[in-house]
Amino acid sequence: MAKFLVTRILSMTVTAIAVSVVVMLLVHAVPGNIVQQMLGQLGAGSLEARASLESYFGLNRSLPVQYWDWVSTLLSGSLGTSWNRGIPVEQLVFTAFQVTLQLGLLSLAFATVVGVILGIISSLTKGRWPDTLIQSFNILGLSLPSFWVGAMFLVIASQYFDWGPPIRYRSFAQDPTVNLQIMLLPVLSLGLFNAAAISQFLRELIIGTERQEYVRTAYSKGLSGPHIYVKHIFRNVLIPLVSFIGVISIGVLGGVVAIESVFNLPGVGRLIISALQTRDYPLVQGGVLVLAGVTMLVNLIVDVLYVVIDPRITYS
Amino acid sequence: MFKGSPKSLPATPSWCARLCIALLLALGVALSLAQSSDVAGIYGPDVSDEAQTGGEIIVGLVYEPPALDPIHQQADATTALTVLMYQGLVYTDWDSDVQPLLATDWTVSDDGLTYTFNIREGVKFHDGSDLTAADVKYSYDYLRDPSSGGAGSVYLNAIDEIVVVDDYTVEIRLSSPNSAILAGLDNKLSGIFPEGYWETPNAQAMLNQQSVGTGPFMLEEFLPNQSITLVRNPDYWQPGVPYLEAITFVSVPDGNSLLNGLRTERIDLSLLARPQDSEQLTGIDGLNIEEQVSWVQKSIDLQAGAGVTANEQVRQAIALAIDKEQILQAAVQGYGAVIGLMPAGMQDRWGVPLDELPNQGPDIERAQELLTEAGYPDGLDVKITTIIGYDWMTPAAETLAAQLARVGINATIERQDLGVWINNWGARSFTDITFNDWGTIPDPSLLFDAHFQMLPVGNDFRNWENEQATELLTLAKQATGYEERHEYYAQVQELMAESAPTVPLFSSYIVAVSQDYVRNYDQHPSGWYFGLIKTWLDD
């Protein structure tokens, strides 16, 4: 296990370095920089003003020098300062990630609870109407674009219920009631798709496990249904389920981007997009790097969870 | 009021100061009255006694400023807010007139080269220090130096020297007469800072955490992508103003969330992302919708330096193919006014009527003739560029493409990221036709000079490089009387309409929506938030 962790973390580090180089190159390859946007149409012609601002941001130096400068900042334990905002990048990224992660985790929790309940009901009533109903829900849910569902929710809430989410963002720590009101519709929009995915996955999984030899043996020994469910089936279903939720969680993180824009949430997707638009290089680079780190970390956690749940699995 | 008392007058024995004293003595009480009402009249008419002090207003913000630095961030989104925190010597009022702000008054020498400003006394910066003439000189010297990195330096390039006469008098000396200099000292890309401010470390970045102006509001907190909170400046120099205790601008880039917030009373006041959105708010009780003609214009620019549009006849054909009314309808559902070469808010004072300008379409036959004369009897291909994030441009471009198709011009549309677009713009290398969206302080010199004069005064991004226009613009700037200036600018407009390096299409309305308990918000035609200074909340 320890060896596995070390190898994984090492390879993650290599990937992170590669990400940093690639992102740096890509970002600098886009035409235009922050200075032109600061000067706008009016100042675009002033070469003096442009030169002065470019040297202010160090944009007049060569790319390797700029990269090295950024890496040294990273090594000193900071992500640098946002050029536009004048605020440390880690602070901006951290604030935004709290929003994104909360939304992601709530959606995942909602999807898991609903998905597991539906999946169990559907596998228990296989072939009968509740199963048919739930399966229809699953397939429909998997086909719904979450950003579109979100927009529709917003219109329906506003037109028919005269209600809308609070406009001013508040974190859960600042004001739990307001925070949960803000999160309600986005969590539902993102959660529907994933609840359907989990429910669908779990149904197939349970039905597949029921067909396994040892379960049949248990039945033939005259053990009761609930007993078999808890003791045999659920245990065996747990690992694949956890890994599936792990896979989904990455998708949830991605789905957050469009949802943030629909519901106006100050998350990491909007942060990176707006930084990209204004060519705020330290912010783009820092945001993308942290995002990659978080994604890799989620993958690692899922892998580690396997071992925790099922000690038979070992990594070498 | 202290401004009226003679002891605040400059002790300089210059002729203009003596003139001032003479005037003052002659007018006596009358002037004193005029000046005190002048203070009260700043930022709009006085509010009646019923105005209540206190309360926090939630303002929806569609375009969040990238930063709160009034000098180095040209984005209008920045200026819209920074005018509440930073002030110049003068400001432009709702009727396009330049009015005193941190200057109480000024005199101009006979040769039009020296402007002497009397600085308001008793004004404090947000950091507690007093405003003096040295701060004024320092700030405008910084502003007019291009190497400071501020775009506003182009407005002030006529200044030769700024001289501190005494603590409350400043002389601005020009190298040539410039009738637009007062407008140039205005709030856009401007603001007076304490002397030496820009030498402090991280001066630019610090402005996102702390304001150091003299304005009625001070920065409390800037949370990017979330909100910007301003609080009342307790030491503000205008008595009784502002009424609001705090303003929170909440970033709401999504138009639907904004509308939803207004419908559900979660937003007290907001400018709409698109003027036509007001149709989505009709029939909702308790909302006031105010439409304002603006100083902003939506136009297309034509590349005069390269490609097919370098041919003047092709440009004329394009201009003649355009049905501006239809584009106005498509872009903003008719919520605006079709324009000639002046933004709608400047048309009355400076504009040539549309029916007196050449090449105002649609005239399909003439356009086709011109194309044939230009050597394109079978039509030609052009590219139209629009900018991502400017929602009106897509339907406008689609409509323009359809209109051009009628004269045999086959257009393809390319949406560009703002950063890429501005890069091409600054390099003067955009292709064929580009949509544009820009505004101005309402002086034709500030509107035209940077865009249409040749180097070194202007930078002609469209590569039009018209010597006659440059000459006319120079004469117009140096002329002093309104009549004379008006005549020159009329000639410039005719020249531009004839040669068509740009085709301004329309000015859209600025639509401000507020809940009915928000009182006395008067939308300024710039789209900036001057109106909040005298706004109050009724409980």
Add this chain to the structure above:
Amino acid sequence: MIDAGLETTTYRPLTGARAALRRSWRILSTSRDLAIGLVLTALLAMVLLFPGLLAGHPPNDIDPSRALLAPSAQHWFGTDEIGRDVFSRVIWGTRVTLGMVSVALAIPALIGFVLGLVAGFVGGPIDNLVSRTVDLILSFPSMITAVIITGILGPGLRNGVLALCIVYIPMFYRVARSATMTEANLSYVEAARSLGVRDATTMFKHVSRNIVGQLVIQFTVLFPAAIQIAAALGYLGLGVQPPTPDWGAILNQGKNYLFNAPWISVFPGLSIVVAALGLTLLGRGLQNILDPRGR
């Protein structure tokens, strides 16, 4: 590609047209998913191939005087802000959106297939290099990768396809690689090797044939998700250039008129649902037939 997959499974042992018909009928009647999926996909294919038959108006016909009209007998899905017929745009948009997604999946399927085949069969440093690169791409959620790439390269059909390709190569690569590795351990590969058959021949002639089925399944499984990413790109304004009718782009326009003209947003959204639904069902049905163990 979908049709090709079907043909091999349902029609292969041709013993006469009637037998074939009966055979496919049996498969279809046992798999409701496949039947509905096929019908929906066929419908979409029809629309995609012959949009002109259905659409009553040209998709880019502008007339601001009939802007924002509600759905009526004349304009089934209403009109947009410049008076274009939304129904016609949605119909023509089928070709743009589904065509874009098909290409954006077919290219990575091919590339992922070849890379996975080679990496899985040859192993060693090649495998290592490709797998690490794939890890790099997978260290971002696919939606975010797509947004960042189109954000950097700028919007447009070509860049959208490119972004989707980059997102989906790893997914095909992984399937192809693991399937190849399983195949490579089978006895026929050993046998071929001992008979002196060149590795390349074995790889491309024999192994590839056996893993194609899994890639076809992967294609149908990924298709609905890819539609959603493509639509989201369009919705965020990073999709095709106007006036091309694309479902995501129509949604992007429609979002400006959500409260007073919801039809501009509702119908393209529903089209996305129908398309995703059809392909999900088709994928499930195919999976059942090709890989019955999964059930």
